[in-house]
Every structure is written in structure tokens, then in C-alpha cells.
Amino acid sequence: MTGAARVALRGLARAAAVLLALAAAAPACDEKRDDGTTPAAAPAELPPLELRDDTANLMLTWIDAQGDTHVELRPADVPAEGRALVRAMLSDRTEGTRDVFYVADLTQKRPDGTYVVRSMLRREWEALLEKRRAEHLAKTAPPPAAAGPAGSAGAGAPAAPSSLSGVTVIIYGASWCKPCHQAADYLRAKGVAAIVKDIEEDPAAAAEMQDKLAKSHQRGGSIPIIDVRGQILVGFSPGALDKALARAAGGVTL
Template sequence: MMLQGARDLPLSCVRVLTPWLVCLALVATSACKKSATESAVDAGDPMVSESRDDLVLAYMDQAGDFHVVSKPSQVPEKARDIVRVTDPTRELGGELVFVSDLRDARPDGSYPVRIIKRSVLEGMARERRAGRGPAVPQTPPTAPPPNLNPRDTPPVAAAQPNGAPDVIIYGADWCGPCHQAAAFLKSRNVPFVEKNIESDAAAAREMKDKLRQAGIRGGSIPVLDVRGKILVGFSQVAVSQALR
């Protein structure tokens, strides 16, 4: 269909304008399709390479659990196809996350990075967890885990006098054990704070620094700072002992 304004133009002008209008329509259609799926990485997105030591890399094992490391070489071969990348200098926010394919490095030693929706990655994890049995809770439990036995957990010492939280939980929204740790601490009236290493780059950097100072190269989340003692993963007994 010819544009209304084009009817008043000389035929020669219409012939010149028509190709441009067609091109603009094609460009607009292409842009819409690209934004609806995955985005390509531009020069402003993170570079993933072995030389960087400030990244947080979260890989997914075959059971659907995520593990946190800082170097591509620390990611097992079977989990290198899609690795979540948290860069303390660049934040996407919202629903989008950086992921990298660590199977083949580029000539310069870096690995390709792309942007996907967070829900896509979480969906992959849920599918793997479903394949191994009951899924890990995705929302905080309303009560302590059923195997909680007061005889198995030492008494908790008094809170710190300076008002600082006794425990810092470094985790993520999708992390079931992170929510279990929070529920356990709440049931014992232990002051704590939760820090999301996915949405808070400063928290991710802080967690990495504490792991490095403790001589720990990485591990599963949650990572707990219990009055200065760093624990990887959640254990009721280990947390209670650290609070004594």
C-alpha cells in the first residue's frame, strides 16, 4: 500500500523513496526479532578469561545444583557448556544474565559470552533436579527442616555486642539451601542478613574476597560468614558450632 503523502509526490520521487521505506521496514522487523530472544554481546560486556580473577562463575552440575568458582579452569568439563557469569564491574539487572560457553576458547584466550533470561537458566536447573528426584524448594520454608533435633545442635552464644549480624548468608533467589539456612537461623533467633550474589555485584565481590582469605577456592552456595568463620554449604551442626 502506498503511503498517503506519497500520492502528492512526483512519480520519480516515489520511485526513489520506495526502496528506502522497504529497507526501514526490514530493519525494524529484524530488531524486534532479536530483542525477543537472546542478545548478542557487544564491546561493553564482560570478557571471560583465565587471566581475570574478579569474576564469579556459577556452573550447573548434572543434578541441577550450582557451584561457584572464580576461574574457567575450575569448571568441570561436563559443566562448561553454559556457565553463569557475574562481573562486579557490569550489572544487567532484572531478568537478564550473562552466560559463557567455556568449551572452546578464542585465539586471544577469552570465551564467548551471551545474554539470556534468568528464567531460562533456572528452568534448566529445575529440569535436572526433577530428573534426580524431588526438587529443591524454591521458596523459603515456613518452618525449620524436619530433621532438626535440639540434641544435635549446640546452644547458640549471645549475639555480638556491637549489634552486627552474627551470620551473613551469600546466596541467590533460586538456592534452596540458602533459604533453609535462613529458616534455621530465624528459628533460633540468630541475627543474620542475606546477600544476593547475582543481583548485588558488591556482595559477589565480598564473598569471593572472604573465600580467598579463608583459602577456599570455591564451592556450592550458600556461603556463610558465621562470626568470621567461613562455611561453604549449609549444615545445622556446623553453623551451631561456629556460633558457640
């Protein structure tokens, strides 16, 4: 073989090696590439939670047919209507307080005394609340009332308190609780200072709320729990809140 032929063969070998390397580096034709539309992976499951009748530091949130939330401290205190789906949280643990919740089925107890517990996304919990509220409103909404004379006030509308500048209201609630936000917005629209305390993020706030409920001879009930100068209101009712504000503006404290 001549020298020229040997040089040509070496050049062909180098070219073949380059082509093989490129082929190995290139993705296969059927390989799927992420074009940005692939759904994000589901959140990781929470660590196991052993829920028993005597579990300490427990806070249970159940939902009634109206879509209102109620807080209890023991499984035995959750009524039959709310036992199938109850949010569970331990005040000494951070798990289950962010984007993924613990939910328990208190109608299912295992032979070892523990209840069935699973994970639920925060948005799924909030969607369930909205669905129940919408269904309740659809069933109970009154027919549209006829418009009254221009400038007339609605019958029975409570008068706004005349002096609320010195009144501060404390709202005990949770970030996902729509009535809690509504209560805060309602107060601020009236120019009333509102302090919102998250009983899920702050164990001290939860203990403070329970202490006020006990002193007012109330227990459980729906959130928000609203403290208007010692007047403890369970749930958000504009009418009840207006009356409490009127008493507070008049100097009433409890």
C-alpha cells in the same frame, strides 16, 4: 439544471466524501487486533560480552549434576562437568544481573581467544537448576522410613543449640539460588538472625566473601557461603550448620 437539482447533487457529494473518510479510517477486515492474548516480546539481547581467560572482574557460576551452583573467578577453574553452560557476570557491570543473564560455553573457544557467549532468561536458568535437582533427588531419594513410636525423636537428629539469641549469621548468595533461601529460612525458623548478602548485586559483598574463603583456606565451591561467627561453611547442609551454631552458642568464634 434546476436549482433544486444542483442542491441535491451537492448533498450527494458531501455524503460520498463522508463515507470515503470513514472507510479510510476503519481498519481493514484482515487487520489483526491485539486482544490482550498476544505474547509479550522477548527481552532485548544484552550488549556483547567478550569473555577471555584473563577477563577481569569476572564471576562464573556453573551447575553440577546435583543442581548445586558453584562460583569461580577464572574460566580455567571451571571443571569439565560444568563448562558447557556457565553463567558469566562482571562485577563492574550491571548488564546480565536482572532478568536476562550472560551464559558462556567454555568448551567453545574462537580463534581470537574469546568464548561463545549468549543470553538466557533468568527463569530459564532457574528452571534448569530445578530440573537437575529434581533428577538428582529422584535417583538418590531413600525409601520411606517406617514411623517410630509416637513422640520419639528421629535417630541421629541434632539437638538444637540452647542459646542462639546473640548469634548472627551472614549468608553470601544470589537471588536465584534456592539453597541460599533455604539456609535463611532454616536459620530464621530456629530464631537465628540471618543477614543475606547478594554477591551479584553487591561487588563489595562478593569481595568480602572471597576474602573469607581465602582466610579459611577455601576457594570456589557452591553458594551459599555461610559465616557463623567466623566458621565458614560452603553450601547449605542442615547438619553442618547445626554443628556450627552449637559451637557459636558455646562461645566459639574463629
